[in-house]
Amino acid sequence: MLFxxxxxxxxxxxxxxxxxxxxxxxxxxxxxxxxxxxxxMDALRKSLGADxxxxxxxPKSEREAPRKGIGLVKGxxxxxxxxxxx
Numbered sequence: 001m002l003f004x005x006x007x008x009x010x011x012x013x014x015x016x017x018x019x020x021x022x023x024x025x026x027x028x029x030x031x032x033x034x035x036x037x038x039x040x041m042d043a044l045r046k047s048l049g050a051d052x053x054x055x056x057x058x059p060k061s062e063r064e065a066p067r068k069g070i071g072l073v074k075g076x077x078x079x080x081x082x083x084x085x086x
Contacts, residue, residue, distance in 0.1 A: 017024050 013025060016022075
């Protein structure tokens with residue numbers, strides 16, 4: 001079984017047509033397949049629904065109050081403890 005290149009066959013057909021002064025064979029243009037590409041921003045807006053606002057931050061009165069409690073900042077040392085030296 002031999003490998004046949006479609007390109008090679010097409011070139012041979014064109015050369016033979018030119019040599020014999022025949023009309024050149026015309027291939028059909030490939031049909032366009034229907035596109036299923038969607039706009040992601042439109043899909044996102046649609047999924048969010050009508051309750052979207054203009055993208056501005058809410059006023060301070062509507063924001064959640066800062067939580068009080070344990071933070072990541074260390075407090076001051078207790079009065080009876082000694083600091084280790086290096």
